[in-house]
Amino acid sequence: MFAPSPEPPALAIVDFARTMIEEAFAPLDPRIAQKSTEVERCAATLGKLMPEFYTLPRVLLDVRHMVRPLFRSLFVLSVANASERFNMFHCTL
Helix, strand or coil, rough: CCCCCHHHHHHHHHHHHHHHHHHHHHCCCCHHHHHHHHHHHHHHHHHHHHHHHCCCCHHHHHHHHHHHHHHHHHHHHHHHHHHHHHHHHHHHC
């Protein structure tokens, strides 16, 4: 499971998503839109909004900036662990 910390790229994604959702449900408050409109209308709005959000170059770039440090950390840890395992194996021979 991956839970990003509130770093600038993650916050940028949240802010951008909030703006898109507010615009899609305007003039309603998106947090309570389902209480004042039909379920079908809310579902249609979200059904249109989600694929648009996930394919926007800006979102993809922010996700890349958010995930890149994680992969770097994992790579460093895996190299360090591999080095330790090699050293332990080498010392036991």
